[in-house]
Amino acid sequence: MPLFFQEAAVMNDSIAGMITQATYFAASVLFILGLKSLTRPDSARRGMQQAAVGMLLAVIGTLLNQHILTYQWILIGLVVGAAAGWPMAMKIEMTAMPQFIAFSHAFGAIAATLVGVVEYRELGRTGELTHGLAGALGFEVLFGALTVTGSFMAFGKLQELITGRPITFKGQNFFNVALIGVAFLSFAWLIYQPDAQWAFYTVVGLALFLGISMVLPIGGGDMPVVISLLNSYAGLAAAATGFAIGNNVLIIAGALEGAGGFILSVIMSKAMNRSFGNVIFGAFGAPPAAAGAKGPAKEPKSISAEDAATQLAYASSVVVIPGYGMAVAQAQHVCRELADLIEANGGAVKYAIHPVAGRMPGHLNVILAEAGIDYGALMTDVDDANRVLKDADIAIVVGGNDIVNPDAENEKSSPLYGMPIFRPWTAKVTYVIKRGKGVGFSGVENPLFTLDTTRMIYGDAKGALGTLVKEIKALSEGH
Amino acid sequence: MTLIMQLYVFILAGFVGFLVIGKVPPLLHTPLMSATNAISGISLVGAIVAAGGQYGRASTVLGLIAVISAATNVVAGFLITDRMLGMFKHPTGGESKGGKH
Secondary structure (H helix, E strand, C coil): CCCCCCHHHHHCCCHHHHHHHHHHHHHHHHHHHHHHHCCCHHHHHHHHHHHHHHHHHHHHHHHCCCCCCCCHHHHHHHHHHHHHHHHHHHHCCHHHHHHHHHHHHHHHHHHHHHHHHHHHHHHHHHCCCCHHHHHHHHHHHHHHHHHHHHHHHHHHHHCCCCCCCCCCCCCHHHHHHHHHHHHHHHHHHHHHCCCCHHHHHHHHHHHHHHHHHHHCCCCHHHHHHHHHHHHHHHHHHHHHHHHHHCCHHHHHHHHHHHHHHHHHHHHHHHHCCCCHHHHHHHCCCCCCCCCCCCCCCCCCCECCHHHHHHHHHHCCEEEEEECHHHHHHCCHHHHHHHHHHHHHCCCEEEEECCCCCCCCCCHHHHHHHHCCCCHHHEECCHHHHHHHHHCCCEEEEECCCHHHCCHHHHCCCCCCCCCCCCCHHHCCEEEEEECCCCCCCCCCCCHHHHCCCEEEEECCHHHHHHHHHHHHHHHHHHC | CCHHHHHHHHHHHHHHHHHHHCCCCHHHHHHHHHHHHHHHHHHHHHHHHHHHCCCCHHHHHHHHHHHHHHHHHHHHHHHHHHHHHHHCCCCCCCCCCCCCC
Protein backbone atom coordinates (compact mmCIF):
# COMPACT_ATOMS: atom_id res chain seq x y z
CA MET A 1 0.00 0.00 0.00
CA PRO A 2 1.63 3.17 -1.15
CA LEU A 3 2.22 6.45 0.60
CA PHE A 4 -0.23 6.20 3.44
CA PHE A 5 0.62 9.38 5.06
CA GLN A 6 1.20 11.68 2.15
CA GLU A 7 -2.54 12.03 1.92
CA ALA A 8 -2.72 15.17 -0.13
CA ALA A 9 -0.67 13.80 -2.98
CA VAL A 10 -2.74 10.66 -3.40
CA MET A 11 -6.16 11.93 -2.64
CA ASN A 12 -6.64 14.99 -4.73
CA ASP A 13 -8.02 13.03 -7.65
CA SER A 14 -10.94 11.23 -6.07
CA ILE A 15 -14.19 12.95 -5.09
CA ALA A 16 -13.75 11.85 -1.48
CA GLY A 17 -10.28 13.31 -1.55
CA MET A 18 -11.58 16.61 -2.79
CA ILE A 19 -14.22 16.71 -0.06
CA THR A 20 -11.56 15.96 2.54
CA GLN A 21 -9.40 18.77 1.24
CA ALA A 22 -12.37 21.14 1.25
CA THR A 23 -13.11 20.39 4.92
CA TYR A 24 -9.47 21.02 5.79
CA PHE A 25 -9.58 24.31 3.97
CA ALA A 26 -12.79 25.34 5.73
CA ALA A 27 -11.31 24.31 9.09
CA SER A 28 -8.19 26.41 8.50
CA VAL A 29 -10.28 29.50 7.70
CA LEU A 30 -12.58 28.95 10.68
CA PHE A 31 -9.61 28.51 13.03
CA ILE A 32 -8.09 31.81 11.97
CA LEU A 33 -11.44 33.61 12.20
CA GLY A 34 -12.03 32.03 15.61
CA LEU A 35 -8.76 33.40 16.95
CA LYS A 36 -9.51 36.76 15.36
CA SER A 37 -12.82 36.85 17.23
CA LEU A 38 -10.85 36.69 20.48
CA THR A 39 -9.71 40.27 19.96
CA ARG A 40 -13.14 41.36 21.28
CA PRO A 41 -14.92 39.85 24.26
CA ASP A 42 -18.33 40.24 22.67
CA SER A 43 -17.50 38.35 19.48
CA ALA A 44 -15.23 35.75 21.05
CA ARG A 45 -17.69 33.08 22.03
CA ARG A 46 -19.42 32.86 18.69
CA GLY A 47 -16.12 32.83 16.81
CA MET A 48 -14.74 29.97 18.85
CA GLN A 49 -17.95 27.99 18.39
CA GLN A 50 -17.42 28.35 14.65
CA ALA A 51 -13.84 27.15 15.07
CA ALA A 52 -15.24 24.08 16.85
CA VAL A 53 -17.46 23.45 13.84
CA GLY A 54 -14.32 23.70 11.72
CA MET A 55 -12.73 20.99 13.85
CA LEU A 56 -15.77 18.77 13.43
CA LEU A 57 -15.67 19.25 9.66
CA ALA A 58 -12.00 18.30 9.56
CA VAL A 59 -12.68 15.13 11.54
CA ILE A 60 -15.57 14.14 9.27
CA GLY A 61 -13.44 14.89 6.22
CA THR A 62 -10.69 12.67 7.59
CA LEU A 63 -13.07 9.78 8.12
CA LEU A 64 -13.60 9.77 4.33
CA ASN A 65 -9.91 9.08 3.88
CA GLN A 66 -9.48 6.01 1.68
CA HIS A 67 -6.55 4.75 3.74
CA ILE A 68 -8.82 4.08 6.66
CA LEU A 69 -9.68 0.41 6.53
CA THR A 70 -11.30 -0.10 9.89
CA TYR A 71 -13.40 2.32 11.90
CA GLN A 72 -13.87 0.45 15.14
CA TRP A 73 -10.73 1.71 16.87
CA ILE A 74 -11.31 5.24 15.67
CA LEU A 75 -14.84 5.29 17.03
CA ILE A 76 -13.78 3.76 20.33
CA GLY A 77 -11.03 6.35 20.63
CA LEU A 78 -13.32 9.26 19.79
CA VAL A 79 -15.99 8.12 22.23
CA VAL A 80 -13.53 7.48 25.07
CA GLY A 81 -11.77 10.80 24.47
CA ALA A 82 -15.00 12.76 24.33
CA ALA A 83 -16.34 10.99 27.41
CA ALA A 84 -13.15 11.89 29.29
CA GLY A 85 -12.93 15.47 28.06
CA TRP A 86 -16.54 16.50 28.50
CA PRO A 87 -16.96 16.12 32.29
CA MET A 88 -13.46 17.47 32.89
CA ALA A 89 -14.25 20.66 31.03
CA MET A 90 -17.66 21.12 32.61
CA LYS A 91 -16.56 20.52 36.19
CA ILE A 92 -13.14 22.09 36.45
CA GLU A 93 -12.84 25.07 38.81
CA MET A 94 -11.60 28.28 37.22
CA THR A 95 -8.93 28.36 39.91
CA ALA A 96 -7.50 25.14 38.52
CA MET A 97 -7.38 26.43 34.96
CA PRO A 98 -3.55 26.43 34.73
CA GLN A 99 -3.40 22.75 35.73
CA PHE A 100 -6.16 21.98 33.28
CA ILE A 101 -4.37 23.70 30.42
CA ALA A 102 -1.11 21.93 31.29
CA PHE A 103 -2.95 18.63 31.27
CA SER A 104 -4.58 19.41 27.95
CA HIS A 105 -1.22 20.37 26.43
CA ALA A 106 0.15 17.02 27.54
CA PHE A 107 -2.69 15.15 25.87
CA GLY A 108 -2.33 16.97 22.57
CA ALA A 109 1.40 16.33 22.67
CA ILE A 110 0.92 12.62 23.41
CA ALA A 111 -1.15 12.38 20.25
CA ALA A 112 1.43 14.22 18.14
CA THR A 113 4.30 12.12 19.51
CA LEU A 114 2.53 8.80 18.98
CA VAL A 115 1.46 9.73 15.45
CA GLY A 116 5.13 10.51 14.83
CA VAL A 117 6.21 7.10 16.10
CA VAL A 118 3.59 5.26 14.02
CA GLU A 119 4.60 7.18 10.91
CA TYR A 120 8.26 6.53 11.45
CA ARG A 121 7.60 2.81 11.79
CA GLU A 122 5.39 2.63 8.70
CA LEU A 123 7.53 4.80 6.47
CA GLY A 124 10.56 2.80 7.57
CA ARG A 125 8.80 -0.43 6.73
CA THR A 126 7.73 0.67 3.26
CA GLY A 127 11.11 2.27 2.61
CA GLU A 128 9.71 5.72 1.91
CA LEU A 129 11.63 7.56 4.56
CA THR A 130 13.35 10.58 3.03
CA HIS A 131 15.74 13.03 4.72
CA GLY A 132 13.00 15.66 4.76
CA LEU A 133 10.43 13.35 6.34
CA ALA A 134 12.94 12.16 8.92
CA GLY A 135 13.56 15.80 9.80
CA ALA A 136 9.85 16.55 10.17
CA LEU A 137 9.31 13.42 12.27
CA GLY A 138 12.32 14.29 14.41
CA PHE A 139 10.90 17.74 15.14
CA GLU A 140 7.52 16.23 15.84
CA VAL A 141 8.71 13.78 18.48
CA LEU A 142 11.26 16.23 19.90
CA PHE A 143 8.72 18.96 20.64
CA GLY A 144 5.96 16.45 21.29
CA ALA A 145 7.81 14.39 23.89
CA LEU A 146 9.26 17.52 25.52
CA THR A 147 5.77 18.95 25.88
CA VAL A 148 4.35 15.72 27.29
CA THR A 149 6.70 15.44 30.26
CA GLY A 150 7.11 19.21 30.66
CA SER A 151 3.36 19.64 30.90
CA PHE A 152 2.95 16.79 33.34
CA MET A 153 5.67 18.34 35.50
CA ALA A 154 3.95 21.73 35.32
CA PHE A 155 0.68 20.01 36.19
CA GLY A 156 2.31 18.34 39.18
CA LYS A 157 3.75 21.62 40.43
CA LEU A 158 0.49 23.53 39.98
CA GLN A 159 -1.54 20.79 41.64
CA GLU A 160 1.12 20.73 44.37
CA LEU A 161 1.82 17.06 43.87
CA ILE A 162 5.44 18.18 43.78
CA THR A 163 6.83 21.25 45.45
CA GLY A 164 6.22 24.53 43.70
CA ARG A 165 9.65 25.70 44.80
CA PRO A 166 12.42 25.43 42.25
CA ILE A 167 14.34 22.16 42.45
CA THR A 168 17.96 22.75 41.63
CA PHE A 169 21.21 20.87 41.81
CA LYS A 170 24.77 21.73 41.08
CA GLY A 171 25.70 21.77 37.40
CA GLN A 172 22.05 21.69 36.38
CA ASN A 173 22.38 24.13 33.52
CA PHE A 174 25.44 22.31 32.23
CA PHE A 175 23.53 19.04 32.47
CA ASN A 176 20.59 20.46 30.51
CA VAL A 177 22.80 21.96 27.84
CA ALA A 178 24.61 18.63 27.46
CA LEU A 179 21.25 16.87 27.18
CA ILE A 180 20.12 19.28 24.49
CA GLY A 181 23.43 18.80 22.71
CA VAL A 182 23.13 15.02 22.59
CA ALA A 183 19.50 15.27 21.47
CA PHE A 184 20.46 17.54 18.60
CA LEU A 185 23.34 15.31 17.54
CA SER A 186 20.98 12.34 17.40
CA PHE A 187 18.50 14.44 15.51
CA ALA A 188 21.14 15.49 12.99
CA TRP A 189 22.17 11.86 12.55
CA LEU A 190 18.54 10.90 11.98
CA ILE A 191 18.23 13.39 9.14
CA TYR A 192 21.49 12.15 7.64
CA GLN A 193 20.60 8.50 8.13
CA PRO A 194 16.75 8.36 8.15
CA ASP A 195 16.51 4.65 8.93
CA ALA A 196 18.74 4.85 12.00
CA GLN A 197 16.07 3.75 14.46
CA TRP A 198 18.27 4.19 17.50
CA ALA A 199 18.69 7.86 16.63
CA PHE A 200 14.93 8.33 16.37
CA TYR A 201 14.21 6.69 19.71
CA THR A 202 17.12 8.49 21.35
CA VAL A 203 15.52 11.76 20.33
CA VAL A 204 12.21 10.62 21.83
CA GLY A 205 13.84 9.47 25.08
CA LEU A 206 16.02 12.52 25.55
CA ALA A 207 13.13 14.86 24.79
CA LEU A 208 11.03 13.12 27.44
CA PHE A 209 13.85 13.59 29.91
CA LEU A 210 14.46 17.17 28.86
CA GLY A 211 10.84 18.11 29.53
CA ILE A 212 11.27 17.04 33.14
CA SER A 213 14.63 18.63 33.73
CA MET A 214 13.56 21.92 32.15
CA VAL A 215 10.51 22.45 34.36
CA LEU A 216 12.15 21.10 37.54
CA PRO A 217 14.04 24.30 38.43
CA ILE A 218 11.16 26.65 37.69
CA GLY A 219 9.18 28.11 40.58
CA GLY A 220 5.41 28.41 40.89
CA GLY A 221 5.34 32.13 40.21
CA ASP A 222 7.15 31.66 36.91
CA MET A 223 4.48 29.24 35.70
CA PRO A 224 2.83 31.77 33.37
CA VAL A 225 5.99 31.79 31.25
CA VAL A 226 6.40 28.02 31.34
CA ILE A 227 2.79 27.32 30.40
CA SER A 228 3.06 29.78 27.52
CA LEU A 229 6.26 28.12 26.32
CA LEU A 230 4.69 24.66 26.51
CA ASN A 231 1.73 26.06 24.59
CA SER A 232 4.13 27.16 21.90
CA TYR A 233 5.96 23.80 21.83
CA ALA A 234 2.68 21.89 21.59
CA GLY A 235 1.87 23.99 18.54
CA LEU A 236 5.23 23.32 16.95
CA ALA A 237 4.74 19.59 17.49
CA ALA A 238 1.37 19.76 15.73
CA ALA A 239 2.87 21.76 12.88
CA ALA A 240 5.69 19.23 12.48
CA THR A 241 3.04 16.50 12.30
CA GLY A 242 1.53 18.45 9.42
CA PHE A 243 4.90 18.51 7.65
CA ALA A 244 5.31 14.79 8.14
CA ILE A 245 1.90 13.77 6.85
CA GLY A 246 1.63 16.51 4.24
CA ASN A 247 -1.42 18.12 5.77
CA ASN A 248 -1.83 21.90 5.64
CA VAL A 249 -4.49 22.28 8.29
CA LEU A 250 -2.12 20.78 10.86
CA ILE A 251 0.65 23.09 9.75
CA ILE A 252 -1.65 26.11 10.02
CA ALA A 253 -3.19 25.19 13.37
CA GLY A 254 0.24 24.34 14.76
CA ALA A 255 1.77 27.58 13.51
CA LEU A 256 -1.09 29.55 15.09
CA GLU A 257 -0.58 27.92 18.47
CA GLY A 258 3.17 28.22 18.17
CA ALA A 259 2.83 31.95 17.51
CA GLY A 260 0.27 32.42 20.27
CA GLY A 261 2.36 30.67 22.88
CA PHE A 262 5.44 32.61 21.84
CA ILE A 263 3.66 35.97 22.07
CA LEU A 264 2.32 35.12 25.50
CA SER A 265 5.73 34.02 26.77
CA VAL A 266 7.21 37.30 25.63
CA ILE A 267 4.43 39.31 27.27
CA MET A 268 4.81 37.35 30.51
CA SER A 269 8.58 37.71 30.57
CA LYS A 270 8.27 41.44 29.97
CA ALA A 271 5.73 41.75 32.78
CA MET A 272 8.38 40.30 35.09
CA ASN A 273 11.14 42.31 33.45
CA ARG A 274 13.08 39.14 32.79
CA SER A 275 14.35 37.42 29.71
CA PHE A 276 13.37 33.95 28.59
CA GLY A 277 16.81 32.69 29.40
CA ASN A 278 16.57 34.06 32.89
CA VAL A 279 13.27 32.29 33.53
CA ILE A 280 14.48 28.98 32.13
CA PHE A 281 17.96 28.96 33.61
CA GLY A 282 17.64 31.45 36.45
CA ALA A 283 15.85 29.33 39.06
CA PHE A 284 14.49 32.53 40.56
CA GLY A 285 13.02 32.16 43.99
CA ALA A 286 15.65 29.66 45.08
CA PRO A 287 17.49 30.69 48.25
CA PRO A 288 16.75 34.42 48.36
CA ALA A 289 19.95 36.36 48.73
CA ALA A 290 18.88 37.55 52.17
CA ALA A 291 17.82 41.15 51.88
CA GLY A 292 19.50 41.92 55.17
CA ALA A 293 21.35 44.99 56.39
CA LYS A 294 18.48 47.31 55.66
CA GLY A 295 18.26 49.06 58.95
CA PRO A 296 15.77 48.28 61.67
CA ALA A 297 12.70 46.63 60.23
CA LYS A 298 9.49 48.51 60.88
CA GLU A 299 6.48 46.65 62.18
CA PRO A 300 3.49 46.67 59.84
CA LYS A 301 0.34 48.27 61.26
CA SER A 302 -2.85 46.30 61.21
CA ILE A 303 -6.47 47.41 61.24
CA SER A 304 -9.60 45.81 62.64
CA ALA A 305 -12.23 44.55 60.23
CA GLU A 306 -14.75 46.91 61.80
CA ASP A 307 -12.69 50.05 61.11
CA ALA A 308 -11.82 48.88 57.62
CA ALA A 309 -15.49 48.18 56.90
CA THR A 310 -16.50 51.68 57.99
CA GLN A 311 -13.97 53.26 55.67
CA LEU A 312 -14.93 51.00 52.78
CA ALA A 313 -18.62 51.76 53.24
CA TYR A 314 -17.97 55.48 52.76
CA ALA A 315 -15.27 55.28 50.12
CA SER A 316 -16.11 56.74 46.74
CA SER A 317 -13.37 54.97 44.81
CA VAL A 318 -11.88 51.57 45.60
CA VAL A 319 -9.33 49.56 43.60
CA VAL A 320 -8.94 45.84 44.27
CA ILE A 321 -5.56 44.31 43.36
CA PRO A 322 -5.94 40.54 43.34
CA GLY A 323 -3.09 38.06 43.32
CA TYR A 324 -2.83 34.28 43.23
CA GLY A 325 -3.90 34.21 46.89
CA MET A 326 -7.39 35.21 45.83
CA ALA A 327 -7.54 32.29 43.44
CA VAL A 328 -6.22 29.83 46.01
CA ALA A 329 -8.76 30.93 48.61
CA GLN A 330 -11.59 30.99 46.03
CA ALA A 331 -12.34 34.49 47.26
CA GLN A 332 -13.72 35.90 44.00
CA HIS A 333 -17.39 35.50 44.90
CA VAL A 334 -17.11 37.16 48.29
CA CYS A 335 -14.97 39.84 46.66
CA ARG A 336 -17.84 40.58 44.33
CA GLU A 337 -20.23 40.71 47.26
CA LEU A 338 -18.01 43.31 48.89
CA ALA A 339 -17.86 45.32 45.68
CA ASP A 340 -21.65 45.19 45.37
CA LEU A 341 -22.01 46.60 48.89
CA ILE A 342 -19.54 49.41 48.22
CA GLU A 343 -21.33 50.22 44.99
CA ALA A 344 -24.71 50.18 46.74
CA ASN A 345 -23.29 52.85 49.04
CA GLY A 346 -22.35 54.96 46.04
CA GLY A 347 -18.69 54.01 45.64
CA ALA A 348 -16.98 52.80 42.48
CA VAL A 349 -14.93 49.58 42.45
CA LYS A 350 -12.30 48.70 39.88
CA TYR A 351 -9.86 45.82 39.66
CA ALA A 352 -6.20 46.06 38.73
CA ILE A 353 -5.03 42.81 37.13
CA HIS A 354 -1.31 42.34 36.65
CA PRO A 355 -0.29 40.34 33.55
CA VAL A 356 1.49 37.75 35.70
CA ALA A 357 -1.01 37.65 38.56
CA GLY A 358 -2.03 34.03 39.00
CA ARG A 359 -0.41 31.00 37.49
CA MET A 360 -1.10 31.53 33.80
CA PRO A 361 -1.66 34.49 31.48
CA GLY A 362 -4.95 36.22 32.24
CA HIS A 363 -5.78 33.84 35.08
CA LEU A 364 -7.31 36.40 37.47
CA ASN A 365 -9.52 37.88 34.74
CA VAL A 366 -11.25 34.56 34.30
CA ILE A 367 -11.61 34.06 38.03
CA LEU A 368 -13.24 37.46 38.51
CA ALA A 369 -15.41 36.98 35.43
CA GLU A 370 -16.57 33.70 36.95
CA ALA A 371 -17.88 35.65 39.94
CA GLY A 372 -19.96 37.71 37.52
CA ILE A 373 -17.81 40.81 37.71
CA ASP A 374 -18.28 43.02 34.71
CA TYR A 375 -15.20 42.91 32.49
CA GLY A 376 -15.46 46.68 32.05
CA ALA A 377 -14.25 47.01 35.65
CA LEU A 378 -11.08 44.98 35.03
CA MET A 379 -8.00 47.09 34.33
CA THR A 380 -5.38 44.96 32.62
CA ASP A 381 -2.95 47.74 31.79
CA VAL A 382 -0.50 48.57 34.55
CA ASP A 383 -0.19 52.27 33.60
CA ASP A 384 -3.96 52.75 33.34
CA ALA A 385 -4.45 51.12 36.70
CA ASN A 386 -1.81 53.32 38.31
CA ARG A 387 -3.58 56.43 37.00
CA VAL A 388 -6.80 55.25 38.65
CA LEU A 389 -4.98 54.31 41.85
CA LYS A 390 -3.70 57.88 42.23
CA ASP A 391 -7.24 59.17 42.70
CA ALA A 392 -8.52 56.20 44.68
CA ASP A 393 -9.59 56.39 48.32
CA ILE A 394 -8.69 52.82 49.12
CA ALA A 395 -6.56 50.19 47.43
CA ILE A 396 -7.08 46.61 48.62
CA VAL A 397 -4.35 44.10 47.85
CA VAL A 398 -5.85 40.62 48.07
CA GLY A 399 -3.38 37.76 48.09
CA GLY A 400 -0.78 39.52 45.96
CA ASN A 401 2.72 40.54 46.94
CA ASP A 402 5.43 40.93 44.32
CA ILE A 403 3.14 42.82 41.93
CA VAL A 404 2.87 45.67 44.48
CA ASN A 405 6.43 45.70 45.79
CA PRO A 406 7.84 49.27 45.64
CA ASP A 407 11.37 47.83 45.56
CA ALA A 408 10.70 47.00 41.91
CA GLU A 409 10.93 50.75 41.30
CA ASN A 410 13.26 51.98 44.02
CA GLU A 411 15.71 49.28 44.97
CA LYS A 412 18.27 48.44 42.30
CA SER A 413 19.52 45.43 44.23
CA SER A 414 16.08 43.85 44.41
CA PRO A 415 15.52 40.81 42.19
CA LEU A 416 12.22 42.43 41.24
CA TYR A 417 13.84 45.66 40.08
CA GLY A 418 12.44 46.88 36.77
CA MET A 419 9.26 44.84 36.90
CA PRO A 420 6.20 46.98 36.10
CA ILE A 421 4.09 47.11 39.26
CA PHE A 422 0.96 48.67 40.68
CA ARG A 423 1.35 51.62 43.07
CA PRO A 424 -1.31 51.10 45.72
CA TRP A 425 0.51 53.54 48.02
CA THR A 426 -0.59 56.42 45.81
CA ALA A 427 -4.16 55.82 47.00
CA LYS A 428 -5.15 57.46 50.29
CA VAL A 429 -5.00 54.17 52.19
CA THR A 430 -3.87 50.68 51.29
CA TYR A 431 -5.29 47.55 52.86
CA VAL A 432 -3.30 44.38 52.42
CA ILE A 433 -5.11 41.12 53.02
CA LYS A 434 -2.48 38.51 53.68
CA ARG A 435 -2.35 35.10 55.24
CA GLY A 436 0.68 35.69 57.40
CA LYS A 437 3.71 37.86 57.81
CA GLY A 438 5.83 35.85 55.35
CA VAL A 439 7.39 36.97 52.11
CA GLY A 440 6.04 36.50 48.58
CA PHE A 441 6.91 33.67 46.26
CA SER A 442 10.11 35.36 45.20
CA GLY A 443 11.23 35.42 48.82
CA VAL A 444 11.61 39.18 48.73
CA GLU A 445 10.59 41.50 51.59
CA ASN A 446 7.87 43.96 50.69
CA PRO A 447 8.34 47.49 52.12
CA LEU A 448 4.76 48.33 51.12
CA PHE A 449 3.58 46.58 54.26
CA THR A 450 5.38 48.97 56.58
CA LEU A 451 4.40 52.23 54.87
CA ASP A 452 2.48 54.73 57.01
CA THR A 453 -0.60 54.56 54.83
CA THR A 454 -0.72 50.75 54.75
CA ARG A 455 -2.90 48.67 57.05
CA MET A 456 -2.64 44.91 57.22
CA ILE A 457 -5.65 42.61 57.51
CA TYR A 458 -4.34 39.16 58.38
CA GLY A 459 -6.27 36.12 57.32
CA ASP A 460 -7.01 34.07 54.26
CA ALA A 461 -8.56 36.09 51.45
CA LYS A 462 -11.98 34.49 51.62
CA GLY A 463 -12.32 34.73 55.40
CA ALA A 464 -11.04 38.31 55.61
CA LEU A 465 -13.25 39.58 52.80
CA GLY A 466 -16.19 37.70 54.29
CA THR A 467 -15.70 39.49 57.63
CA LEU A 468 -15.57 42.85 55.84
CA VAL A 469 -18.83 42.03 54.07
CA LYS A 470 -20.47 41.11 57.38
CA GLU A 471 -19.25 44.30 59.05
CA ILE A 472 -20.50 46.54 56.25
CA LYS A 473 -23.88 44.82 56.34
CA ALA A 474 -24.03 45.33 60.11
CA LEU A 475 -23.22 49.01 59.59
CA SER A 476 -26.00 49.62 57.12
CA GLU A 477 -28.47 47.72 59.30
CA GLY A 478 -27.46 49.91 62.22
CA HIS A 479 -28.76 53.00 60.44
CA MET B 1 3.35 18.53 -1.52
CA THR B 2 6.90 19.68 -1.46
CA LEU B 3 8.71 20.75 1.65
CA ILE B 4 9.10 24.27 0.36
CA MET B 5 5.33 24.69 -0.13
CA GLN B 6 4.81 23.45 3.41
CA LEU B 7 7.30 26.00 4.64
CA TYR B 8 5.40 28.76 2.85
CA VAL B 9 2.19 27.68 4.58
CA PHE B 10 3.92 27.45 7.95
CA ILE B 11 5.55 30.87 7.73
CA LEU B 12 2.44 32.61 6.41
CA ALA B 13 0.25 31.00 9.07
CA GLY B 14 2.81 32.02 11.67
CA PHE B 15 2.62 35.64 10.50
CA VAL B 16 -1.16 35.54 10.59
CA GLY B 17 -0.88 34.15 14.10
CA PHE B 18 1.43 36.95 15.22
CA LEU B 19 -0.78 39.65 13.71
CA VAL B 20 -4.09 38.29 14.94
CA ILE B 21 -3.07 36.95 18.34
CA GLY B 22 -0.95 40.01 19.10
CA LYS B 23 -4.20 41.98 19.19
CA VAL B 24 -5.95 39.75 21.71
CA PRO B 25 -6.43 41.83 24.89
CA PRO B 26 -4.86 40.60 28.16
CA LEU B 27 -8.41 40.21 29.44
CA LEU B 28 -8.77 37.13 27.24
CA HIS B 29 -5.30 35.62 27.52
CA THR B 30 -6.50 32.52 29.35
CA PRO B 31 -9.26 31.71 26.83
CA LEU B 32 -6.74 32.46 24.08
CA MET B 33 -4.43 29.78 25.37
CA SER B 34 -7.18 27.22 25.75
CA ALA B 35 -8.43 28.14 22.28
CA THR B 36 -5.10 27.62 20.54
CA ASN B 37 -4.68 24.45 22.57
CA ALA B 38 -8.05 23.15 21.36
CA ILE B 39 -7.27 24.08 17.77
CA SER B 40 -3.93 22.31 17.77
CA GLY B 41 -5.79 19.20 18.87
CA ILE B 42 -6.15 18.89 15.10
CA SER B 43 -3.40 16.27 15.48
CA LEU B 44 -6.52 14.15 15.90
CA VAL B 45 -6.66 14.01 12.13
CA GLY B 46 -3.28 12.26 12.00
CA ALA B 47 -4.22 10.02 14.89
CA ILE B 48 -7.39 8.87 13.12
CA VAL B 49 -5.44 7.75 10.06
CA ALA B 50 -2.90 5.97 12.26
CA ALA B 51 -5.60 4.12 14.22
CA GLY B 52 -7.66 3.11 11.22
CA GLY B 53 -5.02 2.24 8.67
CA GLN B 54 -4.38 -1.33 9.82
CA TYR B 55 -0.65 -0.89 9.95
CA GLY B 56 -0.18 -3.76 12.36
CA ARG B 57 -1.11 -4.29 15.97
CA ALA B 58 1.47 -2.04 17.61
CA SER B 59 0.65 0.87 15.33
CA THR B 60 -3.07 0.41 15.89
CA VAL B 61 -2.59 0.46 19.67
CA LEU B 62 -0.44 3.58 19.48
CA GLY B 63 -2.95 5.11 17.09
CA LEU B 64 -5.83 4.33 19.43
CA ILE B 65 -4.05 5.99 22.36
CA ALA B 66 -3.33 8.95 20.11
CA VAL B 67 -7.00 9.24 19.11
CA ILE B 68 -8.12 9.11 22.75
CA SER B 69 -5.58 11.75 23.80
CA ALA B 70 -6.30 14.07 20.90
CA ALA B 71 -10.07 13.70 21.24
CA THR B 72 -9.82 14.53 24.96
CA ASN B 73 -7.72 17.55 24.07
CA VAL B 74 -10.17 18.77 21.43
CA VAL B 75 -13.41 18.19 23.34
CA ALA B 76 -12.11 19.53 26.65
CA GLY B 77 -10.33 22.42 24.96
CA PHE B 78 -13.29 23.77 23.01
CA LEU B 79 -15.76 23.22 25.87
CA ILE B 80 -13.66 24.98 28.47
CA THR B 81 -12.98 27.86 26.09
CA ASP B 82 -16.70 28.23 25.53
CA ARG B 83 -17.40 28.02 29.24
CA MET B 84 -14.86 30.72 30.02
CA LEU B 85 -15.96 33.04 27.25
CA GLY B 86 -19.53 32.73 28.47
CA MET B 87 -18.43 34.21 31.77
CA PHE B 88 -17.24 37.50 30.35
CA LYS B 89 -20.33 39.63 30.76
CA HIS B 90 -21.05 42.74 28.78
CA PRO B 91 -20.74 46.00 30.76
CA THR B 92 -24.42 46.80 30.21
CA GLY B 93 -25.29 43.53 31.90
CA GLY B 94 -26.49 40.27 30.47
CA GLU B 95 -24.82 37.93 28.02
CA SER B 96 -22.16 39.34 25.74
CA LYS B 97 -24.01 39.62 22.46
CA GLY B 98 -22.20 42.49 20.81
CA GLY B 99 -24.41 45.53 21.28
CA LYS B 100 -22.86 48.14 19.03
CA HIS B 101 -21.51 47.84 15.53
